[in-house]
Amino acid sequence: MPLLLAVILIAGCWMSLYAAETTDRGVGIFTSLAIESGVRIIKFTGELVHRNDMKAYEKFIQVDTHIWMGSSGLFDDFINHSCNPNTGIVETGNKYEFWLETIRPIAAFEEITFDYSTSMVYEPTDMACNCKSENCRGIINNFADLPLNTQNKYINLKIIPKFVLEASKELIGTF
Numbered sequence: 685m686p687l688l689l690a691v692i693l694i695a696g697c698w699m700s701l702y703a704a705e706t707t708d709r710g711v712g713i714f715t716s717l718a719i720e721s722g723v724r725i726i727k728f729t730g731e732l733v734h735r736n737d738m739k740a741y742e743k744f745i746q747v748d749t750h751i752w753m754g755s756s757g758l759f760d761d762f763i764n765h766s767c768n769p770n771t772g773i774v775e776t777g778n779k780y781e782f783w784l785e786t787i788r789p790i791a792a793f794e795e796i797t798f799d800y801s802t803s804m805v806y807e808p809t810d811m812a813c814n815c816k817s818e819n820c821r822g823i824i825n826n827f828a829d830l831p832l833n834t835q836n837k838y839i840n841l842k843i844i845p846k847f848v849l850e851a852s853k854e855l856i857g858t859f
């Protein structure tokens with residue numbers, strides 16, 4: 685019986701995610717169940733692409749200084765940015781294995797978001813942000829260009845990939 689219960693709980697966690705149209709930002713990923721803080725919920729997968737080989741914009745996430753991970757067709761392609769996110773990127777120790785982990789409790793039917801800037805270095809193009817968070821920066825740009833208190837908040841939450849920390853250290857030399 686305890687084993688059966690565990691299986692149902694694990695399945696329940698995975699089954700709780702779903703894609704749906706947002707009011708103003710295209711498709712997003714939501715959860716039908718509340719999720720506590722500190723839970724890994726979505727793994728990034730996709731083809732690795734070097735900066736020089738990137739073609740048109742195709743839902744890339746940066747996973748190294750010059751390497752991006754392309755589209756998977758799965759949930760990880762559709763997670764919207766927020767300047768006040770409820771998940772952040774964590775690494776497992778396996779090369780290019782990135783997960784989104786909840787950084788606060790998430791309510792049922794809340795959208796899953798992360799701050800795109802937490803994985804951006806040497807990115808020449810800024811994106812406008814209209815995430816409607818109280819603390820919206822109005823722009824999505826490199827981690828090194830974020831306000832210092834925002835950088836520190838994310839560093840303390842341990843949701844900044846090592847390559848971002850190392851590259852940003854060279855750029856701004858503050859941590």
Ligand SMILES: [Zn+2]
Nearest residue numbers: 767813815820
């Ligand atoms: Zn914003």
